[in-house]
Amino acid sequence: MNIVVLMKQVPGTSTVGVDPKSGTLRREGVPAKTNPYDLHALEAALALKERLGGTVTVLSMGPPQAEAVIREAYSMGADRGILLTDRAFAGADTLATAFTLSQALKTMEFDLIIAGMQSTDGDTAQVGPGVAEFLDIPHVSYVKEIHGSSGLHACYGSVSGEETGLPVGGDGSAKIKVTADLGDVLVTQEVSLPALITVTKDTNQPRLPSFRLRKAVSDRPVEIMRAGDMPASSETYYGLAGSATRVERIFPPERTVVREIWEGEPRELAARLAAVLREVAVR
Amino acid sequence: MRERERDWAGWSGIMVFAEFHHPATPDTPDGEFDPVTYELIGKARELADKTGQEVTCVVLGSGVTEPAKELLYYPVDRVLVYDRPELRHYVAGVYAAFFHDAIVAEKPSVVLMGATPVGRSLAPRIAVRFRTGLTADCTVLDIRPNGDLVQTRPAFGGNIMATILTKDARPQMATVRYKVMPRAERAERPGAGRLFRREITEPAALASLARHLKAVAVRSEERVPKAESISEAKVIVAVGRGVKSEKDLEMFEVLAERLGGMLGGSRPLVEKGWIPPSKQVGQSGRTVRPDLYIALGISGAIQHVAGITGGTVIAINSDRTAPIFEFANYGIVGDIYEIVPELLKVL
Ligand SMILES: Cc1cc2nc3c(=O)[nH]c(=O)nc-3n(C[C@H](O)[C@H](O)[C@H](O)COP(=O)(O)OP(=O)(O)OC[C@H]3O[C@@H](n4cnc5c(N)ncnc54)[C@H](O)[C@@H]3O)c2cc1C
Ligand SMILES: Nc1ncnc2c1ncn2[C@@H]1O[C@H](COP(=O)(O)O)[C@@H](O)[C@H]1O
Numbered sequence: 001m002n003i004v005v006l007m008k009q010v011p012g013t014s015t016v017g018v019d020p021k022s023g024t025l026r027r028e029g030v031p032a033k034t035n036p037y038d039l040h041a042l043e044a045a046l047a048l049k050e051r052l053g054g055t056v057t058v059l060s061m062g063p064p065q066a067e068a069v070i071r072e073a074y075s076m077g078a079d080r081g082i083l084l085t086d087r088a089f090a091g092a093d094t095l096a097t098a099f100t101l102s103q104a105l106k107t108m109e110f111d112l113i114i115a116g117m118q119s120t121d122g123d124t125a126q127v128g129p130g131v132a133e134f135l136d137i138p139h140v141s142y143v144k145e146i147h148g149s150s151g152l153h154a155c156y157g158s159v160s161g162e163e164t165g166l167p168v169g170g171d172g173s174a175k176i177k178v179t180a181d182l183g184d185v186l187v188t189q190e191v192s193l194p195a196l197i198t199v200t201k202d203t204n205q206p207r208l209p210s211f212r213l214r215k216a217v218s219d220r221p222v223e224i225m226r227a228g229d230m231p232a233s234s235e236t237y238y239g240l241a242g243s244a245t246r247v248e249r250i251f252p253p254e255r256t257v258v259r260e261i262w263e264g265e266p267r268e269l270a271a272r273l274a275a276v277l278r279e280v281a282v283r
Numbered sequence: 284m285r286e287r288e289r290d291w292a293g294w295s296g297i298m299v300f301a302e303f304h305h306p307a308t309p310d311t312p313d314g315e316f317d318p319v320t321y322e323l324i325g326k327a328r329e330l331a332d333k334t335g336q337e338v339t340c341v342v343l344g345s346g347v348t349e350p351a352k353e354l355l356y357y358p359v360d361r362v363l364v365y366d367r368p369e370l371r372h373y374v375a376g377v378y379a380a381f382f383h384d385a386i387v388a389e390k391p392s393v394v395l396m397g398a399t400p401v402g403r404s405l406a407p408r409i410a411v412r413f414r415t416g417l418t419a420d421c422t423v424l425d426i427r428p429n430g431d432l433v434q435t436r437p438a439f440g441g442n443i444m445a446t447i448l449t450k451d452a453r454p455q456m457a458t459v460r461y462k463v464m465p466r467a468e469r470a471e472r473p474g475a476g477r478l479f480r481r482e483i484t485e486p487a488a489l490a491s492l493a494r495h496l497k498a499v500a501v502r503s504e505e506r507v508p509k510a511e512s513i514s515e516a517k518v519i520v521a522v523g524r525g526v527k528s529e530k531d532l533e534m535f536e537v538l539a540e541r542l543g544g545m546l547g548g549s550r551p552l553v554e555k556g557w558i559p560p561s562k563q564v565g566q567s568g569r570t571v572r573p574d575l576y577i578a579l580g581i582s583g584a585i586q587h588v589a590g591i592t593g594g595t596v597i598a599i600n601s602d603r604t605a606p607i608f609e610f611a612n613y614g615i616v617g618d619i620y621e622i623v624p625e626l627l628k629v630l
Contacts, residue, residue: 093416094410095410095415125403129375129405129411130408132375133407138374138495139404141375141400142404180400183400184304185504185507186507187372187501188504189374189499189500189501244451244452245449248433248448251444251446253444259609259612260612260613261608262614270622270625273626274626274629280575
């Protein structure tokens with residue numbers, strides 16, 4: 001099973017600046033980390049690989065420093081990492097991001113794509129389904145369980161540990177069985193490969209990076225792809241130029257309230273509070 | 284450039300995706316629309332009236348023609364129903380094909396969907412199909428005389444608000460968070476709106492429908508018992524890291540009960556496993572709009588208060604400089620372990 005994991009670098013703190021000109025988040029110089037949901041996506045991929053063989057490739061779009069995401073993935077067990085980095089990719093909305101990722105995927109072979117449920121900065125949950133649509137493959141969002149051996153072994157039957165060349169779906173021969181958490185309903189579906197899923201934190205517990213692996217892979221390269229390497233190479237498809245949305249204005253949230261601060265003895269405060277509660281609390 | 288400055292003349296109207304939840308078992312008579320639907324209708328009507336456009340609801344499901352008539356009690360112009368057995372379960376690609384057909388048929392200028400799990404899964408597929416913009420989790424929507432939808436959403440955990448436009452593509456798509464917009468009123472009898480049943484006819488939509496029907500099979504569907512939702516609570520007692528141990532929660536639970544409300548909390552308590560994720564208030568939890576919100580031992584991080592959208596806020600915190608005091612209507616500087624027991628004595 002050849003799996004591609006979509007992973008993104010996100011700011012490590014919740015106080016980031018905004019570029020007043022482009023209206024996009026200023027990411028340079030901000031401490032960064034791997035989007036926590038994407039670690040669950042990677043774990044899901046590694047667990048599948050351990051069971052079925054194959055490769056795990058990490059695909060990330062971002063500035064050069066986003067290489068750190070791929071390094072972290074290497075030290076957890078990913079085989080290959082590709083960073084999509086180009087000035088032309090800057091300022092992408094979810095449409096342009098999904099397009100860029102799908103273009104890179106068109107140059108690769110894969111059975112399954114796994115994304116995080118959402119990112120902690122964009123927070124849209126849109127990129128995964130968008131990639132699936134660009135590739136015209138099915139997707140399932142909010143997967144909380146990948147039915148492990150039973151479902152997969154039943155599907156793959158004869159797959160041995162070493163075998164990697166699973167039949168690529170499309171002809172409906174290879175399938176994955178997953179349960180999605182749609183809030184008040186859990187839906188279990190069987191999906192032909194190739195397909196894309198996005199996973200929630202309930203799916204698994206990501207492993208920790210291994211020191212041994214980190215050393216072993218320290219000289220493994222991170223592959224770089226730029227706009228010119230994509231099947232659709234015109235720069236106007238990417239970044240801000242390829243985006244359909246424009247941020248027009250950024251401003252701090254406002255709130256105007258009547259405010260009172262009380263200090264004093266606990267008992268006296270409690271009595272005052274009780275008076276307010278009797279007034280406002282609806283019973 | 285992408286295909287820009289197209290002529291948007293043919294694109295008009297506000298389309299609402301009316302998300303239908305099928306009944307739990309085939310023999311229970313009716314399902315129901317996701318409550319966000321009525322909020323979307325309210326907003327769509329307002330935007331439509333400002334610009335002289337119509338409001339069209341799209342309903343996808345199996346056996347939905349009857350239930351869809353409920354929407355006619357709301358201020359809509361049209362209800363488009365695709366009533367097909369293959370829509371019994373939500374399958375992204377299948378739903379996308381039908382919705383695609385509706386958009387080709389109607390050419391709406393704006394498409395509004397709930398930021399529900401289904402909406403967030405379906406909307407991006409549609410946006411990509413039409414190579415158009417999609418703004419997630421909008422909290423404020425307005426419209427310009429020229430038809431441009433002005434979409435405002437909290438960005439970066441609510442630290443900043445961003446106003447976003449999709450000027451050069453149609454339809455302009457947005458998902459809207461539940462409980463941030465007022466619900467449309469239900470009239471006593473059906474209004475002027477008409478209901479139409481449609482079949483899928485657009486060739487591209489039909490082709491993708493066939494592919495997805497072949498690729499995906501739903502094996503089972505299990506309803507999760509509806510826990511009382513904190514989003515609906517009129518009174519919320521919310522606890523944070525000021526609570527020292529799990530057993531202390533009981534005291535706050537009692538307070539919530541006395542006030543006829545629910546216990547909620549900040550993310551650290553969810554991470555500790557003391558309260559369930561469904562009770563987390565904030566940017567990555569639930570948005571709430573109670574009449575009364577009591578924050579106990581909560582510092583008031585922006586990601587937490589981003590989830591509180593209305594009502595009177597009372598905070599008790601021992602740190603006078605806690606940011607929650609910038610947010611609360613009544614800020615009480617003190618120890619929750621001293622004040623709450625006293626309060627329970629007098630309530
Ligand atoms: C992307 C992102 C999303 C997030 N989403 C959410 C979210 O949805 N919801 C959420 O809640 N958080 C969220 N957070 C976390 C948020 O930033 C804060 O870390 C969190 O809200 C803090 O919780 P707290 O106020 O309970 O804890 P703390 O910040 O530790 O505050 C505890 C407070 O209790 C007070 N206190 C201590 N003892 C007592 C006492 N005896 N009596 C009175 N007061 C006392 C202290 O003075 C302090 O102010 C998110 C963070 C990020 C980065
Ligand atoms: N720039 C990116 N590079 C790689 N993957 C991404 C990128 N942006 C988003 N993703 C993937 O899409 C998921 C949803 O992101 P978002 O739509 O921003 O909430 C993330 O969890 C990632 O798996």
